[in-house]
Amino acid sequence: xxxxxxxxxxxxxxxxxxxxxxxxxxxxxxxxxxxxxxxxxxxxxxxxxxxxxxxxxxxxxxxxxxxxxxxxxxxxxxxxxxxxxxxxxxxxxxxxxxxxxxxxxxxxxxxxxxxxxxxxxxxxxxxxxxxxxxxxxxxxxxxxxxxxxxxxxxxxxxxxxxxxxxxxxxxxxxxxxxxxxxxxxxxxxxxxxxxxxxxxxxxxxxxxxxxxxxxxxxxxxxxxxxxxxxxxxxxxxxxxxxxxxxxxxxxxxxxxxxxxxxxxxxxxxxxxxxxxxxxxxxxxxxxxxxxxxxxxxxxxxxxxxxxxxxxxxxxxxxxxxxxxxxxxxxxxxxxxxxxxxxxxxxxxxxxxxxxxxxxxxxxxxxxxxxxxxxxxxxxxxxxxxxxxxxxxxxxxxxxxxxxxxxxxxxxxxxxxxxxxxxxxxxxxxxxxxxxxxxxxxxxxxxxxxxxxxxxxxxxxxxxxxxxxx
Amino acid sequence: xxxxxxxxxxxxxxxxxxxxxxxxxxxxxxxxxxxxxxxxxxxxxxxxxxxxxxxxxxxxxxxxxxxxxxxxxxxxxxxxxxxxxxxxxxxxxxxxxxxxxxxxxxxxxxxxxxxxxxxxxxxxxxxxxxxxxxxxxxxxxxxxxxxxxxxxxxxxxxxxxxxxxxxxxxxxxxxxxxxxxxxxxxxxxxxxxxxxxxxxxxxxxxxxxxxxxxxxxxxxxxxxxxxxxxxxxxxxxxxxxxxxxxxxxxxxxxxxxxxxxxxxxxxxxxxxxxxxxxxxxxxxxxxxxxxxxxxxxxxxxxxxxxxxxxxxxxxxxxxxxxxxxxxxxxxxxxxxxxxxxxxxxxxxxxxxxxxxxxxxxxxxxxxxxxxxxxxxxxxxxxxxxxxxxxxxxxxxxxxxxxxxxxxxxxxxxxxxxxxxxxxxxxxxxxxxxxxxxxxxxxxxxxxxxxxxxxxxxxxxxxxxxxxxx
Numbered sequence: 001x002x003x004x005x006x007x008x009x010x011x012x013x014x015x016x017x018x019x020x021x022x023x024x025x026x027x028x029x030x031x032x033x034x035x036x037x038x039x040x041x042x043x044x045x046x047x048x049x050x051x052x053x054x055x056x057x058x059x060x061x062x063x064x065x066x067x068x069x070x071x072x073x074x075x076x077x078x079x080x081x082x083x084x085x086x087x088x089x090x091x092x093x094x095x096x097x098x099x100x101x102x103x104x105x106x107x108x109x110x111x112x113x114x115x116x117x118x119x120x121x122x123x124x125x126x127x128x129x130x131x132x133x134x135x136x137x138x139x140x141x142x143x144x145x146x147x148x149x150x151x152x153x154x155x156x157x158x159x160x161x162x163x164x165x166x167x168x169x170x171x172x173x174x175x176x177x178x179x180x181x182x183x184x185x186x187x188x189x190x191x192x193x194x195x196x197x198x199x200x201x202x203x204x205x206x207x208x209x210x211x212x213x214x215x216x217x218x219x220x221x222x223x224x225x226x227x228x229x230x231x232x233x234x235x236x237x238x239x240x241x242x243x244x245x246x247x248x249x250x251x252x253x254x255x256x257x258x259x260x261x262x263x264x265x266x267x268x269x270x271x272x273x274x275x276x277x278x279x280x281x282x283x284x285x286x287x288x289x290x291x292x293x294x295x296x297x298x299x300x301x302x303x304x305x306x307x308x309x310x311x312x313x314x315x316x317x318x319x320x321x322x323x324x325x326x327x328x329x330x331x332x333x334x335x336x337x338x339x340x341x342x343x344x345x346x347x348x349x350x351x352x353x354x355x356x357x358x359x360x361x362x363x364x365x366x367x368x369x370x371x372x373x374x375x376x377x378x379x380x381x382x383x384x385x386x387x388x389x390x391x392x393x394x395x396x397x398x399x400x401x402x403x404x405x406x407x408x409x410x411x412x413x414x415x416x417x418x419x420x421x422x423x424x425x426x427x428x429x430x431x432x433x434x435x436x437x438x439x440x441x442x443x444x445x446x447x448x449x450x451x452x453x454x455x456x457x458x459x460x461x462x463x464x465x466x467x468x469x
Numbered sequence: 470x471x472x473x474x475x476x477x478x479x480x481x482x483x484x485x486x487x488x489x490x491x492x493x494x495x496x497x498x499x500x501x502x503x504x505x506x507x508x509x510x511x512x513x514x515x516x517x518x519x520x521x522x523x524x525x526x527x528x529x530x531x532x533x534x535x536x537x538x539x540x541x542x543x544x545x546x547x548x549x550x551x552x553x554x555x556x557x558x559x560x561x562x563x564x565x566x567x568x569x570x571x572x573x574x575x576x577x578x579x580x581x582x583x584x585x586x587x588x589x590x591x592x593x594x595x596x597x598x599x600x601x602x603x604x605x606x607x608x609x610x611x612x613x614x615x616x617x618x619x620x621x622x623x624x625x626x627x628x629x630x631x632x633x634x635x636x637x638x639x640x641x642x643x644x645x646x647x648x649x650x651x652x653x654x655x656x657x658x659x660x661x662x663x664x665x666x667x668x669x670x671x672x673x674x675x676x677x678x679x680x681x682x683x684x685x686x687x688x689x690x691x692x693x694x695x696x697x698x699x700x701x702x703x704x705x706x707x708x709x710x711x712x713x714x715x716x717x718x719x720x721x722x723x724x725x726x727x728x729x730x731x732x733x734x735x736x737x738x739x740x741x742x743x744x745x746x747x748x749x750x751x752x753x754x755x756x757x758x759x760x761x762x763x764x765x766x767x768x769x770x771x772x773x774x775x776x777x778x779x780x781x782x783x784x785x786x787x788x789x790x791x792x793x794x795x796x797x798x799x800x801x802x803x804x805x806x807x808x809x810x811x812x813x814x815x816x817x818x819x820x821x822x823x824x825x826x827x828x829x830x831x832x833x834x835x836x837x838x839x840x841x842x843x844x845x846x847x848x849x850x851x852x853x854x855x856x857x858x859x860x861x862x863x864x865x866x867x868x869x870x871x872x873x874x875x876x877x878x879x880x881x882x883x884x885x886x887x888x889x890x891x892x893x894x895x896x897x898x899x900x901x902x903x904x905x906x907x908x909x910x911x912x913x914x915x916x917x918x919x920x921x922x923x924x925x926x927x928x929x930x931x932x933x934x935x936x937x938x
Contacts, residue, residue, distance in 0.1 A: 118607060126602040133598060141591065142583050319813070321816070340677045
């Protein structure tokens with residue numbers, strides 16, 4: 001990371017934490033240059049970058065100011081208060097009807113689960129594919145099915161090491177995206193009828209997988225910034241025969257919550273005491289806006305209780321379908337389950353990613369992607385403040401590409417979804433994120449697409465629909 | 470197909486059917502030229518091709534003769550006589566211990582499930598990958614995850630049409646290889662505890678999938694040439710609450726049996742009467758040695774009861790992990806199950822195959838591959854006749870790359886497996902093909918690798934081990 005990028009990140013952190021409030025003047029170039037011990041031109045470069053990221057703006061002859069939307073203008077959602085009672089899951093039909101509505105490419109994709117493909121280095125990946133296939137020994141097309149591409153495994157292990165997780169290579173199972181890994185992990189530690197603790201709101205695919213595997217859900221409420229309610233979890237673990245937890249400890253989908261390191265450590269100790277395995281869904285880990293990668297619960301794992309699932313689908317190569325799990329004590333069994341269901345992720349896709357991770361400039365791409373997403377988040381927050389009812393609440397996650405809106409009680413988000421769709425705008429209504437159909441006045445909006453006049457207009461249209469409730 | 474290739478196929482059919490017996494003189498070039506109405510040079514080309522395929526050999530100044538091994542020298546295995554009783558399946562550990570033994574690249578791979586990668590057009594596929602990725606619109610990396618690559622779907626539908634199956638495009642679900650398709654099909658029509666009719670011997674992955682999904686097996690015996698015993702199946706369907714059948718109607722793994730068209734039609738009518746869905750595992754369909762593609766049971770399907778699963782893994786692109794299912798009335802539900810487990814097969818792999826099927830010369834490749842496999846089958850049969858005990862029985866399938874050996878009762882194939890492995894030779898012992906650990910004196914040998922002195926030596930070694938029992 002260059003010096004000016006580091007400086008920009010430091011200032012961005014001050015803005016996010018509220019030390020530099022919206023409207024506040026950013027220190028002058030001369031002042032910043034002196035106090036940070038860098039050249040004025042480094043400060044300028046940092047400020048240009050912050051301007052690009054939508055966090056500050058220049059006012060003629062007055063210097064730089066924190067933009068109004070740079071911290072949220074709408075308050076954050078309330079903490080949910082679901083009773084943690086086991087529930088049968090039956091949400092698939094609703095999810096599929098929502099997903100089906102996203103197919104029209106002319107729809108404004110606020111309901112999408114992916115960022116814009118324009119944000120990914122697809123041409124560079126294609127070159128890596130060519131190199132990867134050229135260097136692949138013919139026997140590897142068969143050998144790599146069982147073990148996974150060895151260079152890809154090495155590169156993933158190196159990234160774990162860089163964020164403080166020492167991983168025996170045998171723990172790593174490459175999978176068809178994280179969703180397969182999550183499915184396999186769950187099958188590894190549960191039987192039909194078992195109880196699994198999940199988040200509320202939860203990623204809707206979690207609910208679908210539970211439904212498919214005939215598992216029951218205990219919903220643990222998630223605070224929009226701080227993550228799951230540990231007390232509630234502790235009480236559920238004591239009262240109920242919970243067989244596994246499926247949590248996103250960082251940049252939770254849909255709320256964007258990230259647990260603090262202390263809370264992650266406490267979560268691990270709690271699970272360790274009860275010997276309940278954690279399936280840690282960490283697919284947004286690389287999309288943090290702060291200075292460094294959030295540490296996973298896996299980094300506290302002493303006895304292989306945590307299955308940590310990651311993926312390249314959200315941050316580099318959507319459609320390639322390459323994910324993985326650091327499977328702890330369950331790794332061998334997970335690998336065998338994979339051999340029995342899909343055998344292997346695509347060998348060429350593995351080879352392409354192995355080449356890209358070595359030579360493609362992954363960290364440079366990630367920095368650009370994070371900055372683009374942060375700017376887009378600012379734009380959507382500002383538009384929401386302009387167009388949505390004043391009693392709307394919204395999350396302000398420190399990464400990812402989703403905002404979670406809590407509208408006034410009078411808003412029915414399934415109806416909102418239908419009305420918006422009629423205007424060519426998709427969104428993800430709250431009830432698809434709950435086994436018990438809660439969050440009827442909430443919605444998840446995707447800001448993963450470059451912000452333009454059409455996006456702005458779509459927010460205005462949503463505002464008009466919301467006002468009519 | 471060129472004229473000389475057609476002629477060669479006609480003569481090959483005469484050899485296979487026994488009209489031209491081993492040792493018999495093949496008609497002279499002059500005679501053949503007259504009787505087939507082709508030029509002498511066409512006959513020469515056809516004979517060269519048959520020589521390449523290991524079916525005939527020239528004797529100096531005497532003309533061409535059918536090679537001794539061109540029809541089997543060892544008799545075919547007996548029809549099994551398993552009692553069709555429901556059985557719990559518990560074979561995974563055994564299968565994994567056998568598969569684990571295949572990892573050493575120096576082992577003679579008679580136990581492998583794949584043909585040699587040298588037989589596949591990997592460089593041409595890499596070019597198709599480059600073209601496919603170049604032509605892929607950025608949105609497609611996301612859109613193709615749900616629907617599948619549209620050109621790939623079209624190409625697969627065209628191949629169905631060419632062999633007489635009219636397929637509404639909506640029936641086609643692209644999958645992570647056929648094994649995922651088979652898994653999804655089974656989940657679609659069964660619940661844990663249900664009964665599924667399978668073959669005996671059966672592909673071991675079938676057994677593993679049943680075990681994983683907690684399904685019970687009814688084993689239906691397979692005749693080494695004619696396929697499953699329909700009477701036995703009919704009686705099972707009457708006596709037992711069978712929820713689905715998983716059969717390979719052509720080139721069955723491991724026996725190589727292909728049902729006649731009449732028998733396939735009768736199978737369909739039987740299942741239709743009982744309204745029991747058929748999961749038709751047809752992954753070896755393209756590897757027939759005869760003049761034309763065997764017709765699938767799916768071609769008789771009037772009401773969407775047959776789920777027909779295919780793949781490119783055995784005939785074109787191992788490791789790409791692209792298969793499909795023509796899912797009949799279950800297609801939509803299968804597609805949804807896939808979205809909930811792996812979302813999608815790799816989009817680049819789909820694009821590469823779509824390009825290859827259009828421009829790569831698939832049918833030319835398949836002809837070459839079939840001829841290579843047929844020659845290799847001849848070589849392994851001849852070696853077996855030379856080296857194995859005279860009371861050994863062996864299948865002689867009209868396609869694929871597996872031979873099924875039934876050794877004298879005194880041979881314990883699990884012990885044979887261990888002894889052979891100690892000599893650097895792998896094989897697939899009979900019991901991994903049975904839910905009830907039958908076939909203890911049988912083994913499957915793979916002839917999918919170019920035949921050389923090492924292969925010949927390995928057969929001799931196996932012969933010595935067999936003799937010692």
